[in-house]
Amino acid sequence: MSNKLLLFILSLLPTFTWAQGRPQGMEGRERPKIGVLGGQIIDEQTSEGLAFATISLFSMRDTTKLVTGALADDEGKFSINEIPFGRYQVKVSLVGYDNYTYPNMIGFKPDNYKKYIGKIILSSSAQELNEVVVVGEQEIVSAGLEKRSFNVAADLGSTGSDALQLLSNVPSIDVDLDGNISLRGNSNVKIFIDGKPSVLGSSDYLEQIPSESIESIEVITNPSAKYSPEGMSGILNIKLKKEKLKGTQGMVKVSAGTGDKYNTTLGLSHYQGKFNVNANYSFRSDQRWMESNAYRESFDENGNIISTSDQNSTGNHTRNAHMFTTGIGYQFNKYNSITLGGKFNSFNMDRKTLQTNIDQNGSTTTSDNFMNNENQMAEVSLSYQKKFVNPAQNLEISASYSEGNNGGTQDFGSTQTFNDIRGDMKMANFQIDYTQPLGDRFKLEAGTMITLNSSEEDFIAYNRASDGSLIRDTRLDNNFLYDQQIYAAYGLVSGEVLPSLRVDAGLRIEQAYINSELKTTGEAFDYPYFKIYPSFAISKTFDNESELMFSYSKRVNRPNHRMLNPYIDQSNPENLRQGNPYLEPEFADSYEIGYTKSWNKLTLTGAVYHKYTDNAITRVSYAVAADTIMSTYANLAQGTNTGFELIANSQLTSWWNIDGSFNYFYQVYEGHEDESGTDLSNSGTSWSLKVNNRFNLWKGASLQASVSYNAPKQVPTGEFGSMTIMNLGLQQKVLQNRGTLTLSVSDPLDIWQGNVYNYDETYAQYRDFKRESQIAYISFSYTFGELKNAFSGKRKSKGGKGSDSSSDYDLY
Template sequence: MQKRTLMLLVTLVFSALQAFGQGSTVTIKGKVIEEETDLPLSFVTIAVVGIGSDVPLAGTLTADDGSFNIETTASDFAIKISFIGFETKLIEDFTVEGNEIDLGIVVLGADSQELEDVVVVGEKSSTEFRLDKRVFNVGQDLSTAGGSALDVLSNVPSVNVNIEGQISLRGSAGVQILINGKPSVMASDGGNALGTLTADMIESIEVITNPSAKYEAEGTAGIINIVLKKDERKGTNGSISLNTGIPDNHSVGLSLNHRTEKFNLFSQLGVGYRNMPNENTSINRNKVTDTTIYSVGNGDKYETFYNVILGADYHINDNNVITLSGNYSLEDEDQPSVTNFSSLYGETVISSWDRTEDTEATNPKYQFDLQYKRDFDDHEDHDLLFSALGSSFAKDQSSYFTNQTTAGADEDLEQRTATDFGETQYTFKLDYTKPFSDVFTLETGSQYFINDVGNDYMVENLENGTWMVDASQTNVFDYNQKVLGVYATGAYEKEKWGLKLGLRVEDTDLKTYLQNTGEENNQNYTDLFPSIHTSYELRENLSIQGGYSRRIFRPRLWDLNPFSNIQNNYNIRTGNPDLQPEYSDSYEVATIYNAGDLSLNFTLYQRNTTGVVERISFYEDNVNITRPENIGTNNSTGLELNAKYDALDWFTATVDMNYNYFVRNGEFDGTSFDFSNDQWSGRLVTKFKLPAGVDFEATTNYRSSYQTVQSTISDQFFMDFGLRKKIIRGRGVLNMSVRDAFASRIQESIIDQPEYSLYNEGFRGRFITLGFSFSFGKGEAMTYSGGRR
C-alpha cells in the first residue's frame, strides 16, 4: 500500500508538470477483470509511462466494478496495468479516436511465480509427523475459530485441557509449555496469560513427547511448543478480524507486516471483551459426625483485554539477521459470584447462607525478545543462534466476600483479600549447529533461565467493625529459581537410517522464603539428561522410529506457594513449599505409514516416573484442603493411534486415540497408595465440503474416567462444530464455531474415604462465536480469528 501511494503521488506531480508542457488531453478508459472468475478487480494500478521507461506520467486505481478513467497530455507513452499477485500488462499498441482510448475489457491472469509466495496455513495437512515431534497446523481447525490458545490446545491429539485450564499430555500434567521454543511468562500457570494468545496469532502447535537433549529437560510428559505467526513475504501484508459471541466474546484483531530487502516489520494488535461463566457444586460429607456442607455456586469472569506485539527483523546481509520484538498485554478483570451454602446434620438443615464475591484485578504483562542468527556459507544448516528474552507479569487483585444468613444458625461473615504479585523471567540461549558432512551433524549450546517472584497476600476479617488481619492465611512468599543447562547432540543420517544421540546437563538452584514465618526451602541439584532417537525407512511409504529421553518436572510457583483461595472457604487449594522435583524415563517406538489417501501412525510408549506430584486432600471440620505432595512412582504403558483418510474430494476424517495402563506405588502418612488403573481418550474430526464453497467440521471428543491416588475422575463426552466460507476472492473469511455444542463437558471428581467423602463438579457450558476476517496484500484471509473463550 505504501508503494502504491508513493507511486500515485509521483504520478500526480508528473501529471501537473505535463499539463504545463503539453497540448491536447487524451482520455483512457477500460475495465479490468480476473481471468479465472471473470470478476472485476478493484484497486488495480493503471499508469501512463514513457516508452521504454517505468517513469509514471499519470496514474489511477480501478473502481469497485473494475473500471478506470485517466487523462494524459503525453504524446508518446504506454499503459501499464499491474496488481499484486497478477501478471503485469504493458500496452503499447492502441488506437486514439477523438482524443479517447478505449481499452475495453482487460483480462489479468494470476502470476504463478508470485502465487508460490502465497502460502495458506489453513491448507496444510492438519498434523505432520517429524523425527522427534508432531506439528498440528492451526488453520485446519475450524471448530476453534474465535477461540484462544487453550481452545486450540484442547483439539490437539494427546493433549487435554480441563475446564480450569490445566494442560496435560498423555494423561500427565508434567508438561512444559513453550512459546516460539522458549519459556515465557505468557505460558505460566499463575498468569493465565494464554488467554491473551488468540487462535489467529498461532501458526502451529508442536507436540514433542520425547524431546532430544537440545531441548530443556523440564516436563516429564514432554513439551508443547506454541509457534506464533510472522509473515515474511515482501511488500505490505495484513489482515483484520472481527468476532462476536455468546456468552460475551467480542474482539477486533489487526495483523500488519511490511517486508523490504533489509527489514521485516511485523505487528499484531488485539482488543476485546469477554465473559467466562462457570457453575460448580461441592458436597463435603463427614461420615463420623453425619454432617454435610453442600454448596452450589455461579460466577462470571468478565475481562477487557488488550494485546500488542511489535517486532522487526533486520537482515544485515545474506548471512546475518537480528530480530527484536516486544509484547504488551493487559487484562482488566471483574469476577462476581454467588455461592449458596447449606449445613446439614443428617437430612436436617442447620443453617443456610449466601456467600457473594466481588473481585477486581489488573494484570499487565511485558515481554521482549532479542535474537541474532548467523548463517555460514559452507553449509545451509551451519548456523549460530543467540537469543535473550525477558518478561514480566504482575497482578493487583482485591476481593470482597460477604456471608449472609438465609436460614438457621448465624453464618454472617465479611472478609477481604489483597494480592500484590510480581514475576520476572529471563532466558539466555546460545545454539550452534555444524554439519561436518552430508550425513553427520553436531549441535551444541547452553541456556540460562532466571525466574524471580514475589507474592504479597493478605486476608482480613471484619470483627466488631474493624478489619483484622488473619495471620494464619496471610503471607509474603519469595521465589527464585535459576537453571543453567549445557547440551550436545550428534546426528548421523543416511538415506534410509538415522541416529541422534544427545546429553544435557542442568544445574538447578531454587530458593523459597515465607517472610511471615521465616520458613525457607533451598534446593540445589545437578542432573544428567541423555536422549537417543533413531529412524529407519522400511520402504518408501513405511518407516519406524524409536526414542528415549530423561526428563524432570520441577515444582512450579503455584505448587510451592502456600497461597489459599477462599472463594469457597470449605474447599481450599494451597501449595507446598517442601515439594521436590519428579523425574521420568520415557521410551517410545512409532511406525508411520502413508498410502496416498490413508495415513497411519502407531506409537507404543513407556514412561516411568519417580517422586510423582499429586494433589492430596486433608479433611478436618468439614473443610477440605488440597495440597500437592510427592507420592511414590508411576509406571505407564500406552498405545497411541493417529489416522487420516481423505480419499474423497468432499470428505476427510481424522482419528486420534490414546490408551494407557498405569501402576501406582507409594505411601503417604503411613497409608499405602498402591493401585493400578487405565484411561483412554478418543477424538474424531470429520470435515465436509458443502455446496457454495462452505466447509463444515465436526469434532467428537471422549475421555474415559480414571483413578488418582484418592479420587475418581468421571468421563467426558463433548462435541464441537465449525463452519467456514471464503469470500471476496479468498481474501475474506466468514466463520462460526460452536464449542461444547451439547453442554456436556462436565468435570466431576469423587473422593470416598472411610471417614469422609467429597464430590466436586464444574461446568462451563456452550460457547458460540461468529467471525469475519479480511486480508490485504499478497496473502489470503486468516482462516481463524478472535478472542478467548
C-alpha cells in the same frame, strides 16, 4: 555464583569461536558428496521461466521442518547443492501463483545423490499482484514421529477461543474445566512460547492469549537433549503469528459470540529488501456463567457418617484481554541477520459467586464472594543468526527478558475475610545454538542455555467487622519469594550410520538452584542439584512411505511457585487449596516406539510409550475437619504411565477429510501416607478419542465437525469423571477470496461438564462443575496488501497469491 556462571560461559567459547573463524569460502577443500537437486520453474500460460520462485525441501520425517532451499534464477532455473542424505518433500511457491508440492518423494543416497526433476509448471492465481489473497486448504494436524503440529487457522472452531481452549482440540492434549493441562494423561507438561521459555507460558497466562494471535501449536512427546528437559510428558510450543509475505500486507478480523463475547485482531507486516517488520494486536472480551455442586460425607473411625454437607455455587466471570506483538528483522547479507521482538499483554477479570450450603441438620447458609484480578506482561527478545556456505551449518544467539505483575482482591462473604493480592514474575533467558556438519552423513549440535526465573507474591489479609469495616489480620498474611536459576549445556550428534538407518545421541547437563522463602515466618527452603539428561533415538526407513523409531529421554518436572506457596486459598471455605514448600523435583525416564506409514490418501502414526517417574508430584486431597477438605501437592514414591497412541489423517474423498487420534494408557501411583494417614497408592486405565471431519461443500465453502471424549481417570485419593465436547464450524470465502465468513458453535449439545470423586477413610466427596460452553460465534476476516514493490528492481510476476512455505527461507 557469578564466578561459576563466568566459567560456565567461557568454557563454551572455543566451540563458537572456532565456528565463527572458519573461512567462508573453504577453498581447496573437497566438497562433501551430498545431494544435488536441479530443475526449472515455468509459467503455465507463457511457458517462460519464473524468476525468484522459492524451492523448499522439507524432511519426510517431519514435513514441518525446512532443511534447505533456493531461489530460482532469472530463467526459472535452480540448483540446490549439499543436500544431506535422506528423503524430502519438495515445495515451490511464488507470490502470485498457486503453491506446488512435487507429487513424489525425493531421496538422496551415496550411490544416487544427483536428481533433476525437470520443469515444474506453476498456475497463476486469479488476483493482481497488488492484492494479497491466500487460498487453499491446510491440514489441521500434521503428524510426525518427532513432533506434530496443530494448525490453528485451519480449525474453524477456534474462533473466539483462547490458548487454553485451543489445546483441548490438539491430539493427545486434555484440558479439564479447572484449566489443568495433560499430555497422554500426564499433567506435567512444559509450555514454550515461540520456542522459548516465557512468562506467557505459565498456565495462568494461557487463557489471556486470543486464538487469533496463534499460528500453530507443536507437540513434542520425547524431546532430545537439545531441548529443555522440563515437562515429564513432553513440550508444547505455541507459535504466535508473524506475517512473513514480501511487500506490505495486513489482516483484520472481528467476531462476536452469544452472551456478550467479542474479539478483534489486526495484523500488519512489511518486507522490503533487507528490512522486515510485523505487528499484531488482539482484543478479547468474554463473559461466562459457572455452576458447581459438592456433596460430602464425613466418617468416624468405624466408618459411620458423622456429618454431611451439600454445597451449591453459581456465578459468572468477565474477562478482558489485550495482546500486542511485534518484530523487526534486518538481513545484513545472505549469511547474517538480526531480529528484535516484543510482546505486551494486559488482562483483567471479575468473578462473582453465590454459595449456598446445607448441613446435616438442614440448616442453610448463603454468602456472596467477589474476586478481581488485573495483570500485565511485557517481553523483549533479540536474536542473531549466522548462516554458512554449507546450509547445514548454523549459529544462533538469542536472549529474552519477560516480566509480569498482577494485583487483585478477594472478598469472601462466607468467611467474612478480605485479601489484597500483589505479585510479580520475572524471567531472563540466554541461549546459544550451533550446528556443525561432521563429514557427509553426521552433524553436531551444541549449545548453552541460562534461565533465570523469580517471583514474589504478597497476600495481605483482613477480617470484616459487623459494621463492614476491615480489620488487618497478620496471622493470615503471606509473603512468598521464589527464585530459580538453571545453567545448562548440551551436545547432540545425529546422522545415518547406514543407508536408511539414522541415530541421534545427546547429553544435557544442568546445574539448578531453587530457593524460596516465606517472609511472613522467616522460613527458607533451598534445593540445589546437578543432573545429567541423556537422550537417544534410532530410526529405520523401510521404504519411501514408512518409518520406525525408538527414542529415550530423561525428563524433569520442577515445582513452580504456585505449587510451593503455602498460602491457603479460602475462596471455597469447605474446599481449601494450599501449596507445599517442601516439594522436590520429580524425574522420569521416557521410552517410546513410533511407527508411521503413508498411503495415497491415508497416513497413520502410532506409538507405544512408557514413563517411569521417581519422586512423582501429584495433587492430593484430605480432610482437615469434619466439613473441610484440603487439596495440595505431594511427592509420591514413584509412578508409571504406559500406553499407546494412534493418529490418522485421511482424505476419504475429494470433498471429505478426516483426522483423529486415540490414546489408551495405564497409570500406577505408589505413594506414602498423607497428613490424614491415608495411603496415596492407586492405579487405573483411561483413554481419550478425538475425531475431526472437514467437508468441502461448494466453491469456497467448508464445514467442520469435531468431537472429543475423555474417559474417567484414576488419581491418588480419587477419580476424575468423563468429559465430552463437540464443535461445529461453517466457513465461506467471499470478496474474491480476500474475505472469510465463519460461523461456529462450541458444544452445541451443551454436554461439556466435569466431575471428580475424592475419598479416604475419613470422608467421601463428589463434585460436579460446569461452565458456559454452548456458544455461537460469527466472524469476518479480510486480508489486504500491496506487493508491487516486493521485487525492487526485479521483474514482476502476475497474480497475487502469497504462501508461507517460503517464509522461513525468505524472512531471515
